[in-house]
Every structure is written in C-alpha cells, then in structure tokens.
Amino acid sequence: MNKLLLKLVNLLMPLLERTGVDTYQLYHILRIKLQMDDRRPSAMFSHRRKAAATPGKATSSWAVSLVTVFVGGFMGVTLLLFKGPMTGQTVYFSMFMVMMALTLITDFTTVLLDVRDQYILLPRPVSDRTLAISRILHISIYVFKLALLQGLAGIVIIGFVDGLLAVPLFIVQIVQITFLSIVLVNVVYLILMRTVSPERFKDVISYFQIGFSVVIFAAYYLLPRLIDVSDLARIELLHHTWSYFIPPVWIAALNEVLIHPDRATLITSLMAIIGVTAPLVGLWLVAKVLAPGFNKRLAVAATSDGNSTSPAPAHGAGKKPKFDLVGKMANLLAPNPVENAGFRITWKLAARVREFKLKVYPAFAYVPIYFVYFALNGKGSLADRFHKLQAGYYYIFLIYLSTFIVSSVLQNISFSEKFKPAWIYYALPIKQPGKILSGMYKAVVVLYYLPYCIILGGISIAIWGPKVINDIILAFFVGMIYGILMALFMVKGLPFSKPVLIKQSGGRIITSLLVMSFILVIGAGHYALIKFGFDMVIWILIIPAAVVFWIMLYYYKRQGWDIIELEEF
Numbered sequence: 001m002n003k004l005l006l007k008l009v010n011l012l013m014p015l016l017e018r019t020g021v022d023t024y025q026l027y028h029i030l031r032i033k034l035q036m037d038d039r040r041p042s043a044m045f046s047h048r049r050k051a052a053a054t055p056g057k058a059t060s061s062w063a064v065s066l067v068t069v070f071v072g073g074f075m076g077v078t079l080l081l082f083k084g085p086m087t088g089q090t091v092y093f094s095m096f097m098v099m100m101a102l103t104l105i106t107d108f109t110t111v112l113l114d115v116r117d118q119y120i121l122l123p124r125p126v127s128d129r130t131l132a133i134s135r136i137l138h139i140s141i142y143v144f145k146l147a148l149l150q151g152l153a154g155i156v157i158i159g160f161v162d163g164l165l166a167v168p169l170f171i172v173q174i175v176q177i178t179f180l181s182i183v184l185v186n187v188v189y190l191i192l193m194r195t196v197s198p199e200r201f202k203d204v205i206s207y208f209q210i211g212f213s214v215v216i217f218a219a220y221y222l223l224p225r226l227i228d229v230s231d232l233a234r235i236e237l238l239h240h241t242w243s244y245f246i247p248p249v250w251i252a253a254l255n256e257v258l259i260h261p262d263r264a265t266l267i268t269s270l271m272a273i274i275g276v277t278a279p280l281v282g283l284w285l286v287a288k289v290l291a292p293g294f295n296k297r298l299a300v301a302a303t304s305d306g307n308s309t310s311p312a313p314a315h316g317a318g319k320k321p322k323f324d325l326v327g328k329m330a331n332l333l334a335p336n337p338v339e340n341a342g343f344r345i346t347w348k349l350a351a352r353v354r355e356f357k358l359k360v361y362p363a364f365a366y367v368p369i370y371f372v373y374f375a376l377n378g379k380g381s382l383a384d385r386f387h388k389l390q391a392g393y394y395y396i397f398l399i400y401l402s403t404f405i406v407s408s409v410l411q412n413i414s415f416s417e418k419f420k421p422a423w424i425y426y427a428l429p430i431k432q433p434g435k436i437l438s439g440m441y442k443a444v445v446v447l448y449y450l451p452y453c454i455i456l457g458g459i460s461i462a463i464w465g466p467k468v469i470n471d472i473i474l475a476f477f478v479g480m481i482y483g484i485l486m487a488l489f490m491v492k493g494l495p496f497s498k499p500v501l502i503k504q505s506g507g508r509i510i511t512s513l514l515v516m517s518f519i520l521v522i523g524a525g526h527y528a529l530i531k532f533g534f535d536m537v538i539w540i541l542i543i544p545a546a547v548v549f550w551i552m553l554y555y556y557k558r559q560g561w562d563i564i565e566l567e568e569f
Helices: 001-009 013-019 023-040 042-054 060-077 085-107 116-120 128-162 165-197 198-226 229-233 241-245 246-259 265-291 296-303 326-335 337-352 355-375 382-391 394-401 401-412 420-425 436-464 466-490 507-531 535-559
Strands: none
Touching: 001 128, 013 023, 023 128, 023 241, 060 085, 060 128, 060 229, 085 165, 085 198, 085 246, 128 165, 165 198, 165 241, 165 246, 165 265, 198 355, 229 507, 246 265, 246 507, 326 337, 337 355, 337 401, 337 436, 355 394, 355 401, 355 436, 382 436, 394 436, 394 466, 394 507, 401 466, 436 466, 436 535, 466 507, 507 535
C-alpha cells in the first residue's frame, strides 16, 4: 500500500519542485518513514510487544491493516442493524471517531515525538522546507491510510443500504469525521501539554495506550454478550434533544438531507450545515488559536527522558522529611540489607519504567473482563444471568484468576530497555542473589498482588457474602505459592537486569505449562471442597498453605549465582 501512496505523492512532485522542495530527497525520506511505521509495534498489539521486537518476528503491517479493516467491518455492521439510517450512521461515526482519536493518540504519538529528524537529517544537506513538507506528508499519509482502512467496510455496506449515490457522500462524511477527530486529538494534546509537565505528558500517553488495548479487548469479548441488538435497533435518536449536540449526529444528518430529503426536517438540515462547517472551523481554530507554541512544547516533551522520574526534593536544614512508606514497608518485610535493597529497587523501578507498565498494567483489566465473559455467558436477561452467577461458585474462578497478575508481573520483571545500570548487582559483594530475588518477590506481592486480591475479595464478599472469606484467604496463599514456583522456574534474572530483546528458551514453555497446571489442580480441588460443603477443611488448610509458602520463600532466598542468567554490559 505504501508504494501506491508514494505513487500518488509523486503526482504532486512537479508542483512541490517549483516551491523549492528537493523531490528526490523528499521521496526517499517519505519511503523510509513509512517503512519505519510498518516496523513500529502497534498499541493494538502492546501485550505482544516482546515477541514483536524479536528479529524476524516483527508485527506485520499487514496484520495491523487487517485488524483495522476488521474493526471497520465490525463498526460497519451497525449500518445494517438500525431501522433508521440516521441512527445507524450516528452510531457508526461515533465509533469511527473514538477509534480514530484513540489510534492517533496511542500509535501516532511516537511519530509526533520523534526528533531523530533533527539529529539525522538536519546535519546533512537537506533543506528545512524539504524536511517540513516530508513531515506534513507523512502525517497526512498516516491519517489517510487509517481513515481508508477503517472506513472501507462502511463504504461497501452503505452502497447496499442506501444505494450507489450514497457512496461518494459517505466518503465525504468520512473526511468530515476524520477532520473532527484530528481537532479532538489536537485539543487533547494541547490541554495535556498546558496542564502537565513534558515528562508527565509521556506517562499520560502511556496510560492512553494501556486503556486503548483494554478497550479493544473488552469490546471484543463483552459487547456481544452485554448488548441486546434488538433493543438498539428500535432506538429513534432524534426523539432525544441531547442528540442534537453530538458531532456524529451532524455528520449523519448530511445523508438524511441529501439521500432521503423526504424525511429531512428543519432541525436535520441545520445539523447537516453544522456538520459541514464544524470540521473546517475546528481546524482553523487549531491552526490559529491553539497551535502557537505547540511545536515548542512537543519538542520539550520529545527530548525529555524516556521513563518517569520522581527525583527526591532537596530537603533544607530543619525541614521535616516526608513519610517514607516504601522504606517503612521494606524495613518491616525485608530486614536483611540485600533483600531490603531488592525490595526498594523493584518497587521504585516498577513504578517508573514505562515499557514495564505498558506490558503489565493491561493484565489488571483482563482478569475482570475474562471473568465477566465467562460468568455472564448464557441465555436470558442480564438480571437473570446475574442471579445465576450469585447462586453459583464463580468466585473461585475469579480469585484464582487473579494469579494471572503474579504471572504477568514476574514474566516481565527482569526485562528493561535500560538494563545496563544492572552491572551494579554483579559488582557488589553479594554471595546469595536469592536475597535480591526474595526482596523483588515481596515487592511484587505487596505492590500488585495483595491490593488486587483485596479488591477482588471485596467484590466477592459483596456479591456472595462473608462465607467466601476463608476461600479468599486460602486462594491468596495458594497464589503466592504459585508465584514462588513461577519465580523459581521462570525468572532467571535480577530485577530489570536483562535486555528486552533477549531470546527466550523454548523449554520454558513446557515448564510454564507445568507450573500453570499446579494452579488448575489446586483450584479444582478447592472447588470440590466448596461444592461438598467442607468449609471447615478450607479454614484448616490455610495454615499448611501459609507454612508451605514461608518454607518455599526461605529456600528461594538461598538461590546462588549459578541460577542467574548473566548478561554482557
């Protein structure tokens, strides 16, 4: 597709050459930029970023394109569902706008923040004008590709729904909604840049990326089960006054006025006029009012450090230092100095390293999504399915599913793009690195697993009552035993000490499956105890589970250097 787009750009070359642009340089700069776009992992596949980064296994641009077309097809189905075309188009363009804005914010931010042009191209004989035009064309091509792939299915479907005359109009509507999405994204960028620091700006964008991957995951699993399509099909949007103020309604009104004039009213016509003028006015406002200073702020954000930093403020003499919660917990839970250091390092780096958060944080949302997907699977209304859920023992599934968090954190805790400072581990006179690992494990439990179990436990008690408390406590200790097994067999590096691109051993897959089978067997046994009413046995089993965990942790601390996979620095 890039070749086709470059050929289209070639049509503009004679005109650009007259303005002083070096078209030969422009063509090759654009070609390289598009090639780099194809190699950049998408936020849509953020949970697979480690695998995608492996040489030879990069996420194919075709895979991303196909997923985008598939998502566009899913949105296009809404054009068929609704009895009123205007309602169907409003829902379609609402989804189109949200997807376009989220994709631009999450995926294209790296392009906007990319300042490598200044270091690679500007020192060479490339004019500012050529560089500026290449940047504008690059952004335009990206948006055009995204809009085309996302709207392709809708263009085909509208031809069947409203006839061939509606197709060119629908393309115009896609252009309108794309402009509105660009305005929305610009407003979001500018608000963020004016309200948060450049470093915080990158953190917020990371949270957008995490949220985007969760939204895609949740929409795929939950929407078909939670939405009654027959109810949606009967909605008459224009009967509600609030709908007059929604931009996608303005865009959909254009179809109503031009393709179905017999149904158009004065209000519909006014909304169609607003739909035509609003994107243009929005772009003008962005260019003239909001944009001044935008590039300067963008450059500041781009040149800031890659990870979150929270430097300790300098305390003046006589100033009372802040309460150090992490230090207090480290001293309480990891009294050994080496273990204490492992606890503090893990805690602080886990909160700062951005790529770690991008890989781990979505797992916190996947657990409740999986649970709702399986628990509400069945026939009947949502209320019926909820009563059925309440009468069963699904909480066992929920609390054992939380071990997915431990697994996700431990699988990523050793990796970092900035792993070289980890040489300090090997330079210090540490005889047993297992103490660093046990400190790391305690930090993982306190920072992630324990709070998550408390939240899930609270939800379980709210739905199923206090009778589940013993099950929650037992499952918590079983989860920590499972975590120790994962750490013993799967974590072969110290915290954040290994490069992300390191090749994974194939034998780990079998080991991982065996460790996972442990939690499945224990969970099945736990379920059988509940099913046959052995509540007292569950209370009693908590004691041996806690003892087994402490024994395993004791031996985990005694790990030597022979189990650590050393890296070259």
